[in-house]
Amino acid sequence: MTAGRTDLLQGTLELLVLRTLALEPMHGWGLAQRIETMSGQVFEIQQGTLYPALQRMKRKGWVRSEWRQTENNRRARYYAITATGRRQLEKEREQWARTAAGVAGVLEWKGGPA
C-alpha cells in the first residue's frame, strides 16, 4: 500500500462507503466486495482500511452498526447508513462532481494558452 494510493483513498473512501451502504446494510467483507465490483475492479482497496473508516463514520453519526445473522447463520456486524449519512453523501457527491468537472475541464482544454 503506497502512500500515494492511501491519500487517494482517504479522500474518496468515505464517499464510496456511503454510496455503497445507501444500497442496503451490509457487513465489512460484503462492503469490500461491493466496492470492488461497482468500481469495475479499479480500486484494489486494502480491505482492512474499511474498518477504521467505518468507525470514524460511526462517530460522526453517518452510519450505525448492529449484529445480525448472515445467510450462512454466522454472526456479523452490519453497517447501515443514517439520515445524516445520506445528507453527507449528497454533499460529498456534489463536491466530487465539482472536483471531477474541474479536473476534466483542465484535461480536456481545447483552447489556446489561457
Next chain:
Amino acid sequence: MRAFAEIWERVVSLVHGARTDREMNEEFRLHLEMETKKHIDAGMSLRDAQREARLRFGSVDRVAEEVRDARGVRPLEDLWRDLRLATRALRKRPGYAAAFVVTLGLGIGANTAMFSVIDGVLLTPLPHWGSDQLVYLRHAAPLVGVDNALFSVPEIVELRDRTTLLDEVAELSTMTFTVLGLDEPRLVRSGIVTGNYFDVMGLRPELGRTFTAGDDGATATPVMLLGYDFWGQVFGFDSTVVGRTFQMNGRSVEVVGVLTPAPPYPERTDIFVNMASSPHHLAATMTDDWTHRMTEVFARLPPDTPLGTVAWLPKSPRSQRPCGAGIRKPTTRTRATISPSPGCRTSSPVAPAPRCGFFLAPAPSCCSSPAPTWPTSR
C-alpha cells in the same frame, strides 16, 4: 449534549474495552474467513487462499490499532498503560524512584509552606483594631552610624509632650524575670508596658482586663497580664488564674487578665506587667538617662493622617544643657516623617510594625563637639 454523549461513549468503550476488542476480532476473523472462502471457490489451495486474504486485508494488528484510534478511547487507554509502565519502571529502579518521590515531596511541601506563610502574613487579619492609625517608632543617629535606635524614657517624655502629631504614645520594654508561686520557679519573658499600651496596640483582653492609666506610676499596684500562649501552656487555659498573685522582683504581682491571641511583636513575651512591677523601670537610670535606650514606642496617629506627613519637634529647653556629664540630650531638633517602612503591612509574627513605621530622623546634633554621642543602650 453531543459532547457529553461522546464522552459517555468513550467511558463505555473503555469499561467494555475487552468486549469491544473481542467483537472487533470476531468481525475481522469473519472477514478473513469469507475472503479465504472466496479464493478457495476460485480454485486456490487453502494455504494460498489464506495468504491472499491476509494480503488483501493488511496487517490485522495495525487495523485494530487504527480502529481503536477512531473509537477515540486511546488517550484514556494510553494513560492507563503509561501508568502501569511507569510503576514497573520505577519499581525496577528504586534509587531513581526515591529521588522522584523526594523531589515531588519537597516541591509540594515547599509550596504548602509558602502558602501557609502567605496565609498568615497577608490573608489572616490581625487582631489589632484600627491598625491604620497604629505606628511603630524608631529613630536614627546617623552621626554614629545608627539608623534604627530604641528610645530612652526622657526622649519619650519629650516626644509625648512636644508633638501634636501623635495621639497616644505607648512604651514597651522587655526583661526576663523570675516568677515564684507557679509549680516551680520560672524564668518568664516579660513586657513592661505603660497603661495605654493595649489601647494603642488595639488589643483586647481574652479574660479580665488589660492595663489602664491607673496602672502607671511607681505607686500603682503591681499587675500582670498573661499572654494567651503562656496562659495555655502554664495554666491550661484555666480561667480561675485571674486574681491570683505571684511573686516577682520581691513584690506580689496580681494577674488581672489574659490577652487575646496576637502575634508576638516586636518581641516574644510570655506576660506583660506594669512599671510598678519592675524595680529597674523605677530607677533613675531608666527615668533620667537620655542614652538609656531600651524602650519600644508605639503610637496612634489622629485619624486621616496621610503618610509622608512631616512634623518638626521643637527645640527643647532642656537641650540647652551642656552635653556629656551623664545625662545627655544630643538633639536640638527632631524631624519626624511618617513613612511606610518595608514589610510593615504584614500581619505575621515575623513581621515588623503592624501597619507602618514612624521614623524619627534627627537633624544635626548639638553635640558636634567634642563628640556626637548617639550611642544606643544595646
